[in-house]
Amino acid sequence: MDRREFLRTSALAAASAAAYRMAHGQPAPGPRTTPAPNGDVRWDKAPCRFCGTGCHVQVGVRNDKVVAIAADEKAEVNKGLLCVKGYHVGLALYGKDRLTRPLLRRNGKLEPISWEEALDIVAKRAFDNPAGFAIYGSGQWTIPEGYAANKLIKAGLATNQIDPNARLCMSSAVTGFLSTYGVDEPAGCYDDLDKADVVIMWGNNPAEMHPVLFSRIVDRRSRGEKVTLIDLTTRRTRTSGFCQHTLFFKPNSDLAIANGIAHLLVERGTFDKAFVDAYCNFRQRTEPPTLDGQAMTFEAYRRALADYTPEKVEAISGVAAADIRMLADLFGKRDLRITSLWCMGMNQHTRGTAINDLVHGIHLLSGHFGRPGDAPTSLTGQPSACGTVREVGTLAHGLPGGLVVTKPEHRKEAEAVWNLPAGRINAKPGYHTVELWKRFSTPKDKGGDIDTIWVMVTNPARSLPNINQLFEPSRSLPGKFLIVSDVYPTATAMAADLVLPSAMWVEKNGMFGNSERRTQQWFRMVRPPGEARDDTWQLLAVARRLFDRGVPGLKDKDGQFLFRIRDAAGAEVPVWDWKRYYDVNVDEQLFEEYRKFSRFKHKDLAPYSEYVKARGLRWPVVEQPDGTWRETRFRFARHDDPYAKKADIQFYHSVTKDDRALIWFHPYEPPPESPDRDYPLWLCTGRVIEHWHTGTMTMRIPQLQRAMPESYLEMNREDAKALGIADGEVVIVESRRGKIELPVWIDGRAQPARGSVFVPFFDERLAINRVTLEAHDPLSKQPDYKKCAVRVRKKERQPR
Amino acid sequence: MTVSGLVITFMDTPEAASFALARLHEDARLLLGEPVANRLPIVAETADATSGETLVRELESIAGIARVDVISIDFAEDLDGPA
Numbered sequence: 045m046d047r048r049e050f051l052r053t054s055a056l057a058a059a060s061a062a063a064y065r066m067a068h069g070q071p072a073p074g075p076r077t078t079p080a081p082n083g084d085v086r087w088d089k090a091p092c093r094f095c096g097t098g099c100h101v102q103v104g105v106r107n108d109k110v111v112a113i114a115a116d117e118k119a120e121v122n123k124g125l126l127c128v129k130g131y132h133v134g135l136a137l138y139g140k141d142r143l144t145r146p147l148l149r150r151n152g153k154l155e156p157i158s159w160e161e162a163l164d165i166v167a168k169r170a171f172d173n174p175a176g177f178a179i180y181g182s183g184q185w186t187i188p189e190g191y192a193a194n195k196l197i198k199a200g201l202a203t204n205q206i207d208p209n210a211r212l213c214m215s216s217a218v219t220g221f222l223s224t225y226g227v228d229e230p231a232g233c234y235d236d237l238d239k240a241d242v243v244i245m246w247g248n249n250p251a252e253m254h255p256v257l258f259s260r261i262v263d264r265r266s267r268g269e270k271v272t273l274i275d276l277t278t279r280r281t282r283t284s285g286f287c288q289h290t291l292f293f294k295p296n297s298d299l300a301i302a303n304g305i306a307h308l309l310v311e312r313g314t315f316d317k318a319f320v321d322a323y324c325n326f327r328q329r330t331e332p333p334t335l336d337g338q339a340m341t342f343e344a345y346r347r348a349l350a351d352y353t354p355e356k357v358e359a360i361s362g363v364a365a366a367d368i369r370m371l372a373d374l375f376g377k378r379d380l381r382i383t384s385l386w387c388m389g390m391n392q393h394t395r396g397t398a399i400n401d402l403v404h405g406i407h408l409l410s411g412h413f414g415r416p417g418d419a420p421t422s423l424t425g426q427p428s429a430c431g432t433v434r435e436v437g438t439l440a441h442g443l444p445g446g447l448v449v450t451k452p453e454h455r456k457e458a459e460a461v462w463n464l465p466a467g468r469i470n471a472k473p474g475y476h477t478v479e480l481w482k483r484f485s486t487p488k489d490k491g492g493d494i495d496t497i498w499v500m501v502t503n504p505a506r507s508l509p510n511i512n513q514l515f516e517p518s519r520s521l522p523g524k525f526l527i528v529s530d531v532y533p534t535a536t537a538m539a540a541d542l543v544l545p546s547a548m549w550v551e552k553n554g555m556f557g558n559s560e561r562r563t564q565q566w567f568r569m570v571r572p573p574g575e576a577r578d579d580t581w582q583l584l585a586v587a588r589r590l591f592d593r594g595v596p597g598l599k600d601k602d603g604q605f606l607f608r609i610r611d612a613a614g615a616e617v618p619v620w621d622w623k624r625y626y627d628v629n630v631d632e633q634l635f636e637e638y639r640k641f642s643r644f645k646h647k648d649l650a651p652y653s654e655y656v657k658a659r660g661l662r663w664p665v666v667e668q669p670d671g672t673w674r675e676t677r678f679r680f681a682r683h684d685d686p687y688a689k690k691a692d693i694q695f696y697h698s699v700t701k702d703d704r705a706l707i708w709f710h711p712y713e714p715p716p717e718s719p720d721r722d723y724p725l726w727l728c729t730g731r732v733i734e735h736w737h738t739g740t741m742t743m744r745i746p747q748l749q750r751a752m753p754e755s756y757l758e759m760n761r762e763d764a765k766a767l768g769i770a771d772g773e774v775v776i777v778e779s780r781r782g783k784i785e786l787p788v789w790i791d792g793r794a795q796p797a798r799g800s801v802f803v804p805f806f807d808e809r810l811a812i813n814r815v816t817l818e819a820h821d822p823l824s825k826q827p828d829y830k831k832c833a834v835r836v837r838k839k840e841r842q843p844r
Numbered sequence: 845m846t847v848s849g850l851v852i853t854f855m856d857t858p859e860a861a862s863f864a865l866a867r868l869h870e871d872a873r874l875l876l877g878e879p880v881a882n883r884l885p886i887v888a889e890t891a892d893a894t895s896g897e898t899l900v901r902e903l904e905s906i907a908g909i910a911r912v913d914v915i916s917i918d919f920a921e922d923l924d925g926p927a
């Protein structure tokens with residue numbers, strides 16, 4: 045068979061398998077058709093590099109290059125399908141401007157230097173002022189990368205100055221899970237999408253942001269299954285087009301809607317009294333707010349909700365009273381299975397923790413929890429926001445496995461795993477993202493005590509809110525030093541003092557953890573270009589330099605290097621020397637150490653070798669008497685979760701220590717900034733299907749770049765008419781913080797409601813985060829990118 | 845040359861589906877597989893990945909086709925070609 049014939053046969057086999065699965069909802073009988081090895085192209089599995097859905101792809105490699113991508117039909121997540129980004133993921137490696145050498149800014153210009161010199165500079169910054177040295181990481185870090193960075197900062201420097209960009213995308217989901225169940229991450233999984241009768245999307249647009257999951261739901265309808273889709277939204281999106289009900293609400297009023305549903309369930313007596321009596325307590329907030337809150341009785345809860353009649357909710361939210369009743373009717377039916385989905389709409393919210401609590405609360409109150417199809421499920425935007433940030437604990441207060449630095453018993457557990465002397469780990473959390481960058485952009489004598497930030501796998505010069513205040517000032521302040529490890533010359537890299545070229549995706553070994561608690565693994569398949577090197581290696585090489593300089597934190601209590609990697613005979617391998625880095629599987633050794641943390645909060649992980657065999661496994665993964673490892677689909681439910689032993693539902697990390705979850709009451713309150721006379725429009729920001737985050741990878745894939753070449757401002761036709769603005773015209777969008785120019789798109793991909801505009805953030809050249817607001821949730825510290833006040837005006841013609 | 849595996853989903857009405865199927869049969873760039881209910885696996889061969897994209901959009905616009913899913917893509921020639 046020649047190469048062309050082989051490709052044709054493979055493509056037809058993959059398409060046939062996918063067609064069968066789409067038509068029948070299950071794999072085709074007979075042998076699997078995932079591409080077979082061929083003398084020309086070698087295939088292996090990897091999770092997609094882009095979103096938190098966590099699809100698996102088959103990667104075809106020839107002559108040290110990725111030459112083909114196929115959907116992986118063995119993968120439960122995507123069942124042989126990919127979205128437009130996924131099938132182009134291989135091309136993300138091959139932009140023409142990959143960073144291939146370390147670069148140091150000298151006299152204003154970035155000039156090539158050696159790795160030795162670059163790493164010495166990083167180590168010296170950490171050595172000279174460890175308290176002012178921070179790492180700013182990412183939900184795109186692999187699990188071993190995040191683990192190494194976390195250990196370097198929390199054990200090695202004992203400062204806790206590390207926070208990831210996932211603070212900006214899912215920390216309100218974390219605080220929502222912690223305050224409701226006492227432990228983070230969804231109880232359900234994607235299997236719920238195959239069983240739900242009703243799927244409610246709370247301010248998210250999965251048709252564009254999690255397209256493969258959305259297809260999975262829509263495919264059920266095309267097979268004749270009845271699935272009701274409800275879109276609760278502030279603008280008409282691609283998702284709206286597939287929904288039986290599209291309910292438009294005013295920005296920030298989702299809390300009133302949730303309270304309105306709860307009010308009707310309670311007043312009509314259609315809540316699930318047996319479920320609530322057996323498994324729930326009621327809670328209200330305190331001042332200042334905490335994750336534990338304060339107990340309230342059912343009667344007090346009922347009184348607090350009394351104000352949220354359907355008519356009152358309609359007045360606040362704009363959603364018709366009849367539709368609030370319709371939602372309450374659905375939740376009041378025990379025979380239906382209801383899944384709620386949400387993502388940034390609920391998380392990027394100054395009341396993010398509160399709205400997360402309320403949606404969990406409706407599911408608990410109505411008993412729509414724990415049966416397949418009955419689940420409140422938050423989705424993540426990054427491929428390892430769950431795996432690397434939430435599970436590895438790379439947030440400024442976190443430790444691996446759900447432990448936190450503020451609890452003495454947790455520090456003790458971590459010190460035991462890391463073999464540290466007692467008291468090594470600092471009890472004070474580091475700065476959360478907004479505070480970290482504020483301090484980096486503030487002169488030292490005015491409280492700006494962070495003087496070095498090492499950015500890895502993210503682009504804060506475009507993704508932070510209000511970059512004019514949080515990022516830009518640092519670039520002209522004396523003594524502030526920005527280090528960036530990345531693969532392309534992003535806006536952040538180009539503003540840095542030192543740039544370290546990184547390996548990406550299948551150029552290195554890796555592990556991710558997706559939105560449904562699924563831990564995934566892949567091997568290096570091709571070599572990185574030029575001198576680009578793995579981020580884990582960069583961290584270990586800096587750690588070794590600090591060890592060599594005698595920094596005490598880099599030694600464990602036996603005086604050994606904190607990152608001791610051994611060969612099969614037990615001898616230490618000098619993996620800080622790049623030539624030796626791949627002598628052993630560093631990922632495996634770091635993961636096996638990290639895995640010890642996973643037992644503390646029943647987030648058990650299997651040995652590395654199990655992930656090599658699987659297309660990911662959902663934790664807790666528990667060893668069976670016969671030596672096999674079993675994943676868990678439905679947490680806290682006795683029918684599936686091996687740790688739920690006492691009752692059908694057991695919240696075994698309950699805040700109240702009685703195996704019960706908390707149903708919270710939080711009132712609706714107006715947002716910190718609303719449209720007014722000077723700034724009369726709401727601004728919402730987000731993504732589009734073709735591009736991922738700030739576009740640093742997808743804008744370098746010609747097919748995706750051409751499909752969506754430039755950012756735009758989406759405007760309601762009536763608003764545009766009132767301002768005399770035509771489709772395609774360039775306007776200035778301006779807030780109290782900054783302004784940018786953008787072309788207007790009317791009746792384009794989505795239609796914002798009157799009085800609001802939308803701008804995607806994928807285009808580095810058109811930085812909408814000059815305009816956004818850094819106001820954040822008091823508990824999660826997650827900023828609100830979804831609503832601030834702006835004005836839009838026509839760009840004045842230049843005088844001739 | 846780029847080789848892509850696609851799945852066509854036809855509209856529910858049989859007339860529309862057979863119209864679309866006839867159009868697909870006429871297209872020399874396509875190799876058609878065995879239909880499964882209202883799904884048809886196909887292989888598309890185009891000069892490069894960009895013309896592959898254009899082809900997908902063309903297919904989506906044919907009356908009787910509800911959806912086109914891309915299942916696999918080979919872009920070796922795109923990479924091997926001149927930089």
Ligand code: SF4
Binds near residue numbers: 094095096099127128
């Ligand atoms: S849905 Fe997300 S993970 Fe799946 S192929 Fe698309 S970008 Fe990749």
